[in-house]
Amino acid sequence: MTADPGLIPIGGERRIPSDRLQDLIDLLRQDDYSVVGPTVDQEAIVYDEVTSVDQLPRGWTDEQGPGTYRLARREDDALFGYVVGPHSWKKYLFPPLSTLSAADRTEQGWEMRRVEEAPPKYAFLGVRACELAAIAVQDRVFAGGPYVDPIYSGRRQSAFLIAVNCTQAASTCFCTSMRTGPRCCTGFDLALTELPGEFVIEVGSDRGGTLLARLTTDACSARTLAAAEAARQQAVDQITRRMDTTDIRNVLLTQLEHPRWQETGERCLSCTNCTMVCPTCFCSTVEEVADLKTEHVERQRRWDSCFNPEFSYVHGGLVRNDIRSRYRQWLTHKLASWQDQFGTSGCVGCGRCITWCPVGIDLTEEVAALREKPACP
Amino acid sequence: MPVSPALAPPQGDIWTPHAVRIVDVVQDTDDTRTYHVAFDDARQAARYAFRPGQFNMLYVPGAGEAAISISSRSRSGSPLLHTIRTVGNVTGALERMRVGDTFGLRGPFGSCWPLEELRGQHIIFITGGIGLAPLRPAIYHVLDHREDYGDVALLYGARTPDGLLYEGEYRDWIADGLRVQVTVDRADPRWAGYVGVVTLLLDRLPLSDPANTHVLCCGPEVMMHYTALSAFRQRIPAQNVWISMERNMNCAIGLCGHCQFGPSFLCKDGPVLRYDRVAPFLPVRGL
Numbered sequence: 001m002t003a004d005p006g007l008i009p010i011g012g013e014r015r016i017p018s019d020r021l022q023d024l025i026d027l028l029r030q031d032d033y034s035v036v037g038p039t040v041d042q043e044a045i046v047y048d049e050v051t052s053v054d055q056l057p058r059g060w061t062d063e064q065g066p067g068t069y070r071l072a073r074r075e076d077d078a079l080f081g082y083v084v085g086p087h088s089w090k091k092y093l094f095p096p097l098s099t100l101s102a103a104d105r106t107e108q109g110w111e112m113r114r115v116e117e118a119p120p121k122y123a124f125l126g127v128r129a130c131e132l133a134a135i136a137v138q139d140r141v142f143a144g145g146p147y148v149d150p151i152y153s154g155r156r157q158s159a160f161l162i163a164v165n166c167t168q169a170a171s172t173c174f175c176t177s178m179r180t181g182p183r184c185c186t187g188f189d190l191a192l193t194e195l196p197g198e199f200v201i202e203v204g205s206d207r208g209g210t211l212l213a214r215l216t217t218d219a220c221s222a223r224t225l226a227a228a229e230a231a232r233q234q235a236v237d238q239i240t241r242r243m244d245t246t247d248i249r250n251v252l253l254t255q256l257e258h259p260r261w262q263e264t265g266e267r268c269l270s271c272t273n274c275t276m277v278c279p280t281c282f283c284s285t286v287e288e289v290a291d292l293k294t295e296h297v298e299r300q301r302r303w304d305s306c307f308n309p310e311f312s313y314v315h316g317g318l319v320r321n322d323i324r325s326r327y328r329q330w331l332t333h334k335l336a337s338w339q340d341q342f343g344t345s346g347c348v349g350c351g352r353c354i355t356w357c358p359v360g361i362d363l364t365e366e367v368a369a370l371r372e373k374p375a376c377p
Numbered sequence: 378m379p380v381s382p383a384l385a386p387p388q389g390d391i392w393t394p395h396a397v398r399i400v401d402v403v404q405d406t407d408d409t410r411t412y413h414v415a416f417d418d419a420r421q422a423a424r425y426a427f428r429p430g431q432f433n434m435l436y437v438p439g440a441g442e443a444a445i446s447i448s449s450r451s452r453s454g455s456p457l458l459h460t461i462r463t464v465g466n467v468t469g470a471l472e473r474m475r476v477g478d479t480f481g482l483r484g485p486f487g488s489c490w491p492l493e494e495l496r497g498q499h500i501i502f503i504t505g506g507i508g509l510a511p512l513r514p515a516i517y518h519v520l521d522h523r524e525d526y527g528d529v530a531l532l533y534g535a536r537t538p539d540g541l542l543y544e545g546e547y548r549d550w551i552a553d554g555l556r557v558q559v560t561v562d563r564a565d566p567r568w569a570g571y572v573g574v575v576t577l578l579l580d581r582l583p584l585s586d587p588a589n590t591h592v593l594c595c596g597p598e599v600m601m602h603y604t605a606l607s608a609f610r611q612r613i614p615a616q617n618v619w620i621s622m623e624r625n626m627n628c629a630i631g632l633c634g635h636c637q638f639g640p641s642f643l644c645k646d647g648p649v650l651r652y653d654r655v656a657p658f659l660p661v662r663g664l
Contacts, residue, residue, distance in 0.1 A: 010660065100392040103438040109417070109479030110438055114393040146645070147391050147630035218641055256661045283634030290439045293450035297438035299392070304633070311635060314625045315464045325663030333637060 014217035015224055021079070021199065022053045023215055028123040031211075033160055036092060037125035039073050040081070043071055045085040047092075050125065057082060064170040064351065067360030080126055080194050080322040083170040088279030089131055090138060093155050094123050100286065105295045121153035127163045127169045127188065129181030130173075130350040134279030135161070135236060136187055140342040141282050151301075160207065161317065163188035167231040169238035172351030173365055177243040180348045182235040190309045193228040200228040241351070243364040245335075245369065248345075251371060252336040256328065260369045265324030267359050272305035274353035274361075275330065280346050283311070295332075306330050384456065386556070392632055394422045399474055400456070405594035409462045410509060412471070417424040419477065424481040426491035427451055429514030430621060430649045434629050435459065435467065436481030437474075444626035444644070446511035447485060451518060460542065462509035486505025486629040488649045489513040490593055491619065499527040501582065503604050505534040505575050508595035509542045511621050515593060520553040527589070530582060534575030537561055538568045557580075568570060575600070578608040588610040594652075597620040602659050605652050617653035622661050626652035 008014065016023070016329040028035050029051065037050040040057045050056065062082040063070045074081050099115045135156075142152035166182040168172075175181035184191040187206030188229075193200040200220055203209040218229075275281040290297040305328045306310060312319035320326045336345035345364070352360045396515075397414040398467055404410050416422040432446045437441055443465065449458035463472045474480065492515060500519060502512050512531075519526050530552065535541045547557050558578045562569035571578065575596075583591055590613050594604045601620045608618050622643050625638035629644045634641040639658035641650065 009651050060618070101394065103436075103481065104440070109398065110481060112394050112396055112436075112438075112481050131590075141633065145631055147632060149389070149632055202601070240630075253657075256658075256664065285633065286442070286636070288441050289437050294439045306633075306634065312625055314623060319624065320663045322663060329664070333634075337637070337640040341642065355404050 004214050006210060008203050008212045009148065010203050010209060011222050012209065013211075013213060014202055014215075015200055016215065016217050017198050017199055018077075018079070018194075020216070020328065025050065025053065025125070027211065027214060028160065029103060033121050033123035035123045035125055036089075038080070038085070039097065040071065042324075044069065045082050047085075047087040047089065047124075047126075053061045053079065054086050056080075059343070061168075061171065063191075064355045065360075066172070066328065066354050066362050067357055069355050076196060077082050078196075078205075079195055080164045081149065082164065083167070083168065083173060084128055084131070084352060086277050086350070086352065086356055088277070088350075089127060089135060090279050092120075092124070093159065094138065094152050094282060094284075095141065095147075095155075098151050098301050100299045100301050102299070103297045107156070109275060117151065117154070119151075120132060120159055123160040125162045125164075127161050127184075128350070129163070129184045130175045130178075130348040131179035131279055132161070132163055132187040133175075133178070133348040134350070137280045137342070137346060137348065139345055140280060140344060141280075144342065153283070161188045161190075161204075162213075163191040163204070163227075165191060165193045165232050166235040168234045170351060170355070172241060172354045173349065174241040174243050174351060175349035176236065176239050177241070178345060178347055178349035181231055182239070190216075190367045191229060194254045195227050195231060198224065200224060207334045209272060214358065220341055241364055243349070243367055244343070248367065249336040249339050252332045252367075255331070255370050258370055260290060260366065261324045261373050264361060264366060265322060265327050267361055268307075268323050268327045269358060270307045270309075270323045270326055271358060272307045273356045273358065275305040276351040277356045278334075279350060279352070280334075280348065281305070285296075285311075306333070331363060333368065334363075391483075391518045392452065394434070394483045396444075396479050397457075397482045397562065398479050399476050400449040400536050402476060405460060406540050409460060410544065410572070411458050413449075413456045414480075414482070415457065416482075421614050425485075425637070426453060427485035427514075429492060429518050430489035431485035431487050432510060432511070432626070432629075432648065433459065433484030434473065434486065434626070435461075435468050437470040438481065442481075442483075442627075444623075444629060444638070445484075446621075446648070448513045449517075450521070451514050452546075456633070457521065460513075462507050468479050483629065486626075486644055488645075488647055490649055492518050492560045492592075495588075495591050497527065497586070499584070499591060500529045500580065501532060501592050502530070503532040503575060503576055503579055503592060503594045505596045505600055506536065507538060507542065509533055509543045510533065511595050512593060512646075513543065516550065516555065520550060520555060523554050524597050528585065530558065532560075532575055532578040532582065534560045536577075537563050544648045564654060574603075576603045576607045580610065581602060584611055584613075588614060591617040591619065593619050598622070598659060601652075605656070615653040615656070616651060620652050620655075622650060622655075623648065630652040 056079040142149040163184040188204040191202045334346040396417040401413040448460040625637040627633040631645040
């Protein structure tokens with residue numbers, strides 16, 4: 001029996017020199033994918049459509065800490081030598097703004113109709129392990145329950161995922177605590193490991209294997225494979241932040257009156273940054289967008305945040321009328337009640353909420369503090 | 378990566394409202410009206426079915442959507458009714474509508490009162506003000522199947538006698554075998570009934586068999602909390618108490634995050650919940 005020459009099997013690894021990564025982008029574009037990858041904009045590494053490897057953040061890295069993010073020059077030409085920026089892939093699968101339905105006023109009254117989109121066909125280049133985990137979390141949210149969101153699932157089903165294994169970590173990373181990384185193990189079509197001057201490409205799906213078979217690639221030498229393993233291990237070794245997740249659901253849901261909520265509520269600005277950068281936060285609201293005579297009205301869904309006061313509005317009042325209760329809602333949802341709702345934590349350990357919090361609130365610190373019994377119960 | 382293919386959701390397209398037309402409007406109290414509506418699309422009218430306790434999202438283009446419980450008989454062929462108090466944008470826009478006007482409807486959504494499970498049991502409905510609206514389909518169901526249930530009682534409170542809903546129906550309900558007790562916070566000169574909070578009626582209600590008595594409750598959270606305490610004093614087990622809760626229902630399908638109450642999405646796990654499953658969260662302010 002011979003292997004199908006048109007398919008590299010799942011788990012198979014091949015090698016390409018760095019200067020041939022463009023071939024991969026070209027091939028995807030030939031197949032009508034819109035390729036989205038990392039690029040430098042406004043002093044941050046963000047995701048945008050790319051047509052050329054020259055748009056990738058060659059030679060850049062990011063330095064992150066609570067409330068701080070800076071780009072810095074690397075000493076090499078690495079294309080994926082950064083960790084994660086403020087964007088996540090959720091903005092492509094769960095767009096910040098989308099139209100749900102439309103209503104037209106006629107002589108007989110209102111007529112309502114569905115507004116369907118032809119889902120764009122995306123290839124994501126540079127998905128980290130924590131981001132693969134985040135996509136798996138959102139799959140459960142939007143497509144795993146009795147109601148499936150047509151916008152998310154349409155975009156998700158056609159998306160081609162090219163992961164990149166981390167070879168370094170930021171001080172804010174804690175994927176090892178959340179068991180989501182840094183190694184890309186599942187959920188990708190192809191996974192790259194970047195080495196000086198070359199990439200090792202691992203196949204994660206038949207679709208990925210078929211595509212890779214159409215590229216000119218080399219076999220990996222034992223030395224290359226060992227170097228790739230060492231590079232990936234370096235990311236593991238650099239992770240210093242930890243979150244103790246032992247029994248975390250019950251710990252948080254039985255500490256709803258802990259004085260720490262008040263203390264953190266006084267620091268938190270309720271700015272919504274954490275929820276905007278979080279790759280799993282999924283809250284949304286719907287707005288009416290009408291023409292001047294209110295004869296044609298569309299319903300537009302846009303991202304919302306549990307930190308917006310009006311988020312909890314119900315008949316004339318706000319349920320969560322202080323920042324303490326809004327922060328408590330966010331953290332207990334993310335780490336505790338998410339498990340009841342979706343059978344998984346809502347946190348993947350990417351550290352974005354720590355980096356992009358203007359006052360540097362660190363959820364790993366919060367969890368540690370909430371585990372301490374309050375002084376006066 | 379494969380994800381589960383788009384399921385045929387229970388109501389077809391989950392986001393698009395169906396046009397309904399106002400057939401009749403009954404003024405119940407100063408600020409509350411009952412709207413009888415019918416679907417423009419005959420196929421949708423034939424397909425539509427709900428269970429007592431569920432709600433619809435009513436949509437006024439330009440104003441938005443509001444979650445409104447269904448207050449009619451669930452038997453097929455019955456007129457579809459919503460009892461609406463004017464409190465905000467959407468209910469304000471509905472107030473300005475007249476017979477023949479159209480608006481949008483998505484639904485039904487949410488959990489229902491456990492009426493099938495309660496066959497052979499005694500039932501106490503306890504509610505205040507507009508909270509009677511989501512219980513009325515359950516009352517109709519029990520009275521339409523009266524032989525399936527034991528003792529049934531309605532304990533109902535309103536601020537004033539003018540605030541009582543569906544007053545013209547109590548006589549029929551009593552004739553059909555429902556014990557009805559009504560109380561008000563402030564009496565007027567014509568009032569000859571009870572005065573005081575509705576939980577006092579539960580405290581005083583003689584029960585023959587508390588272990589097989591179930592409480593179906595809808596009202597403000599603090600009222601439901603005291604109702605449960607009163608039920609426990611009457612030796613009704615915690616798992617026999619059911620409540621209907623309210624939060625900001627925005628999408629009604631568990632996708633928008635607004636209606637969370639602890640681990641529950643009130644739009645799909647609720648609005649009807651078993652009291653003991655949410656009891657630890659009820660006293661927490663701002664949850």
